[in-house]
Amino acid sequence: MLNEIQKNILAIVADMKGTGEGAVNIRSDGQKAFRRNTEHIVIESKTDKDGIDIRIAPGTKDESVHIPVVLTKGGFKDMVYNDFFVGEGADVTIVAGCGIHNCSDCDSQHDGIHTFYVGKNAKVKYIEKHYGEGEGEGKRILNPQTVLYLEEGASVTLETSQIRGVDDTKRYTKVECRGAGSEVIIRENLLTHGDQKAVSEMDVFLSGFDTKAQVISRSVAQDASAQIFYPRVSGDNKCFGHVQCDAIIMGSAKVRAIPEISCNHVDASLIHEAAIGRIAGEQIMKLMTLGLTAEQAEQKILEGFLR
């Protein structure tokens, strides 16, 4: 049975009501809290280490897998290895949020290592939301690693977002587009506030013929928080890659964006753009002419930016 805190976090990080629909694995304070398999999607616990294997049958269409993690025990440290095997031609949505409720003075931490093996012509949409809450002095720490291997014609869209309340995060994303015609879109939204710290590193290898990658990072750093964003894209074949980092900086926050592109093939075409700045005064003013207060205008701009 899930308590109200767990239910609330599940709704925030995985848009779930209760145990949701489709294939589901809910992990709470290091334990399996709920699991449901479907005809085409089978979730099994690993036997050699903590974590699960998610096997999606070839040709599975329009199905979803939810594997949210909830930490409510103060001072609890959790580490999990989840491997996804997406069969040829499948078309699925995977939701893997994590929320920490920490009311203690000890740090709570979840490190999730997700590895995806995406089969030929499979299509995956992966949504990951991170969130922290609780009144304790203990930090809420989330360190996700996401590793993807894409076969021929595979397509993955990663939508990751840090909503609020995560004190410390080190994110690492690695994508290998090794199959011809494979492509990845990575959308990362990150909000830090207070004295939170966030580091996001990415390695995207476009080694297959005619592969594509698009990295879109949007971040907002408020108060005295600090962010470092370090996406690296390497083109080792005929390919196209585009990295776009936009950050809004507020208060006394600090943001570093260091996009790196490496072309190792004459037909590799890679672009990067990075922009960091405060909210433009004219944007606030425009929304004020539409009847919003300055605070409401700022909130509206941030909502849109991090959508």
Added chain:
Amino acid sequence: MLEIKHLSYRVDGEDGGVDILRDVSLTVEDKKFVVVTGPNGGGKTSLARAVMGIYQPTGGSIFWNGEDITRLSVTERAQRGISYGFQQPPRFKGMKVRDLLNVAAGKEMSHDSACDYLTKVGLCARDYIDRDVDASLSGGEVKRIEIATVLARRSELMIFDEPEAGIDLWSFARLTDTFQEIHDKKEATILIISHQERIIRLADEIILIANGAVAARGSVEEIYPKIIADTVTGCSRLEVDRKC
């Protein structure tokens, strides 16, 4: 009714202060269509921005429907029924055209209503309603969306700063029809800064601003010939304190 009394606006410059507006007094009656025109740098935009509250005047006062709004914020003026279309509107990454129209209307608009406003500014609604108001749109498209937000606000006083700037001829024709329609239906008081003959000819009254002051005001028939004469001679006889 909008009443501007002895309005002045002075800014710091390299060689001391610069008077942008000097003792400007004028009245705009309800439901009138008034065009403010004049040479570049004459103070037109500053005047419009002062009415909206974007610039704080250094002297004089502004009354709207009998209330002194001189010290009110932009938000408070917007909430009292004044809206403003920027000459160079900002873009918003991640904000959709529909979102901006909803903010303007102060409520979730129906799809049809939102599309109506876009149609009024010459945009094919279906193509734009779900687009982001960002760099993917041209200057002319952003400008027309800006005007649509002012229309969606349904304010008592609509101020437009050079609505024609950056807009193609076909869209401009649609836009002038929209202004005419608002005026004919007496939906709002319209104050437009413009240099466009087609807009000027719609006006009930033209106010000529030059060198920070009202140089002339009157009907189209009274003022427009003087403007034409000025452009022919290349010398503004309407400018205050200037000898040609």
